[in-house]
Amino acid sequence: MRIIFKFIFVLFLLNLLFKGNYGIDKDYPPKNESEIVIGFVAPIGDIEFDQYITGAKYAFSKWEEAFNKRGKSIVLHRLAEDTNDILDSLSMVQYPVAGIIGPAYSGSSSTSCLVYGAFSVPSISFYATGTDLSNPSLYPYFNRVMPDDRLQVKAILSLVEKNGWTRISCVHTNEDYGNGGADQLVQQSNARGITVNTNQAITAIDGDDVPTKEEYDIVFDNLAAAKSRVIVLYAIFPKDCLGVWEKAKERGFMGKGFTWIVTDGCAELTNGYNESIVGVLATFPRYNADDNFNEFEQYIIKESGTTDGSFFKGASFSYDAAFAMLKAMDHALENGKDVWEGSDLLESIRTITFEGITGTISFDPTTGDRLHGVFSLLNLIDYNKGSFDIIGFIDPNNGTISLSQDILYSGPSYAVPSDYQVIVYDKTLNIVLGVITGVCILIVLFIGAVIVLQWRKFRYSSPLFCMFIIIGALLGLSSVFVLLPSPTVPLCSSFPWLLGLGYVILFGSLFTKTWRTWRLFSNARKFKVIRITNQYILTLVGGFILLESIFMILWTTIDRPIPLAEPIYKAGEAQLQCTSDSEAWWYVFVFYKVFYIFVGVFLAFKTRDVVDSLNESKPITLALYNLTFVMIVSIALGFILRDNPTAIIVIQIIAILLGFTVTVAVLFLPKVWKILSGQQHSVDSIGTSMDSMGRTTQDQSRGYTTQDYNNQSVGRSFSASAQGFNNVQPSNHPQLGIVYTGGEQFPRLSSLSLASKSEAEINVNSEVINKAKASENNKNNNNNDESQA
Missing domain, CATH: 3.40.50.2300 (Response regulator)
Structure with missing residues (x-):
C-alpha cells in the first residue's frame, strides 16, 4: 500500500514538473556519445559512503582501458549533496546518466526507482534488500547484486x-x-x-x-x-x-x-x-x-x-554493482546496441x-x-x-x-x-527423593551384611547368588542418583547402564538359581541325579550380563542419549531431558525386560511343589506381582505425563525403589528376621530346623506319622542306586530328601549336623530310615519275584 501511494505521488509530482518551469523537457536531454555517464546514489552522510564510492571507482579502473579502446570514456557522477529522494532522482536523470549504481538502501530505492523507471534508466542497487522492489510492474528497471530479504x-x-x-x-x-x-x-x-x-x-x-x-x-x-x-x-x-x-x-x-x-x-x-x-x-x-x-x-x-582500519562489507557489493553495470554496457556495445537506450542496457x-x-x-x-x-x-x-x-x-x-x-x-x-x-528441577524434591533412596540402599546393604555374616545359615539358598541379587539391587538403586542432578551427557549414558545391569544381575541370578532347583527336583522325580555347579550357573548369569552390555554398547555408540531442553506442559518452558534421536531404544530397553517376568512366572509355577526349604516360588511370585504392577502403572503414567518431566522422574524413581527394594525384602527379610530374633538357629542345615523358612522339625506336633512319610511324593526322594551314590541310603523322608542341591558331592547322613538333635529325635529319624529301607527292599524282592515268574 505504501508503494502504491508513493507511485501515485511521484506521477503527480512528475506531472507538475513537466508543466512547470523546472528546466525538464519532455524530450530527454542531449547526450555525449563519446562519454558514458553512470550515476552513483548513496547517502553521503553515512560513515560507509567513502568506502562505497571507492569500491565503485575501483571497478571503473578495471574497465577504463576497455572502453577507451572503443573510443568511449566512462564517468562516475554523484550528487553534491543529499536532499530529497525524488528531486535527487530527477536531477540525476536530467544530468543525464545512462545507468545508476544504487540507491544504497531499500527505503530510498522504493521511491527513487519509480523515477528511474519512468525515465527508462536501469539501476543496480548494491545494498537494497526489500522484497517490494522485486515487483517488475512497479520497478521494471530495478536490479541488485545484494540478495534480497x-x-x-x-x-x-x-x-x-x-x-x-x-x-x-x-x-x-x-x-x-x-x-x-x-x-x-x-x-x-x-x-x-x-x-x-x-x-x-x-x-x-x-x-x-x-x-x-x-x-x-x-x-x-x-x-x-x-x-x-x-x-x-x-x-x-x-x-x-x-x-x-x-x-x-x-x-x-x-x-x-x-x-x-x-x-x-x-x-x-x-x-x-x-x-x-x-x-x-x-x-x-x-x-x-x-x-x-x-x-x-x-x-x-x-x-x-x-x-581506524575498519572495512565496511558494502564496499564489496558496491564494486560488484559498478562492475556489473560496466560489463553490461560493454556487452551492449559489442552487440551493436546503444547504452543510452534503457531497454537495450536492461537486457544486457x-x-x-x-x-x-x-x-x-x-x-x-x-x-x-x-x-x-x-x-x-x-x-x-x-x-x-x-x-x-x-x-x-x-x-x-x-x-x-x-x-x-x-x-x-x-x-x-x-x-x-x-x-x-529452561527451568531446573526442584532441589527440595530431589533432596527428599535422594534421602528415601539412601534409606532403601541402607536396608539392602543391611540384608547383604546379614547374608555374609550368617553365610552357613543360607547354605541351601545359594548364598553366593543371594549376594549377586544384593549387588544387582544396589546397582539399580544407585541409578536414582544419576537422575537427580541436572542432566549431562555422562549422566544420561550412565542411567540405562546402571538400571539395566542391576535389573539383569538381580533377576538373572534369582531365576537361574531357581531354575537349578527346578531342574534338580524334576530329575529326582525320574530317579535321575544330575550335577549343576555354581560355575555353570555363573556362566548363565554372565550370559545375561553380556547380552545387556552388547545392547547398551550399541545404544550408546549409535544413538547416545544426550541432554536436550524438551518442551513441557507450561507454554514456552522446557526442562533438560536425556533424549536419543530414536525412542525405539527406550522401548526396547523397557519392554524386553518383560521377558524376565515371564521367565519368573514359569519358574515359580514349576517349583511350587518343591520342599519349602528350597521353594522360593512364593517370594518370587510376590516380587513379580510387585514388579508387574509397578511397570504397568509407571509406563502408563509415563505416557500420560510425558510433557511433565518432573513427574516422570518421580515416577521413575518410585518404580525403581519399589522394584528393587521390595524384591530384596520379600526374598530375604523373613529369613533375616528369624535369624535376628533367635527363632531360627540353623537355617538351611539339618538341625533343630530343616528348611530355610525356619520350620521346626517337631513333626509329631504337626501330626506327621510314619505312614505320612512313606506316602510322600516320589519327587522328594533320590534313588539310592543312582550312579556315584551307592553308599547313600535311600529315603522317602521329606527332610533328608532335600539335602542335595547341586554341589560337588551328595551329602551323607554322617556329614549332617545332628549335634543339636535329641537322642529321641535321632532314634525317630533312624527308625524312619530303616522303615524306608525295608520298604525299598520289599519292593525290590517283589520285582525279582515278578521277573522270575
Missing part, C-alpha cells in the same frame, strides 16, 4: 532448523528495511512450521530521534511474556542493535540461554566493545568470495582514507554472468534480483576486536550450512541453547 530470511531459518528451534521472536526497526524483513520472517516461518511468538517494532535511531524508555519496556515486556529465547533482530544500522542490546542487558535478556541473530544491517558492527554481546550471530551476504579479497580490502581502506544487464568479489553474479530476467546469493554466518567471538568473525556459510537455496569452526553462543557456550525457557 527473502533469501536472507531463508538463510536465518536454515540456521534455526539446523539447531532444532521451533519458536523464535522478532524485534525490528520501524522503517522499510525492518518492516519488510519482519514480514518475510513471519511469512516464511509459518510456512516452515516455526512459530514467531512475538513480533515487536522499535523506532530507528536517527540523530536525536531515539526510542523512549516506554518503547523499550513494551518490547521487553512482550518478549518476557512470550518466554523468548531465540530473538531475530532486523535492524537497519548497528547503532539500533547496540541500543536494543543495552536495554536487553538491563532486563536480563543477554547471556547464557539467549540467542540473538542479527541481519546485514547490524552485521557491519565495528564498535561492539561489549562483553555481554559475545556469542551474537549475524547473517550477511557473502562479501569475500574472490581469492584477491584481502588485496581489495586493503585497497579500499587505504583509498577511502579510513583511519539481465543476461550477464561473472564472478565478482561477492561470488557469482547474475540476475533474474523478470525481477532483476540476484540469483546466486550465499550468506556468511558471522559470530561475535572477540569483543575486544569489536567486529564479527566469519565462521561458515549458508546457502539459502538448498539450506546447507558449512562451518569452519563451532558456533559460540551467548554465555559464552558452545552448547546449542534451547528456544524455550
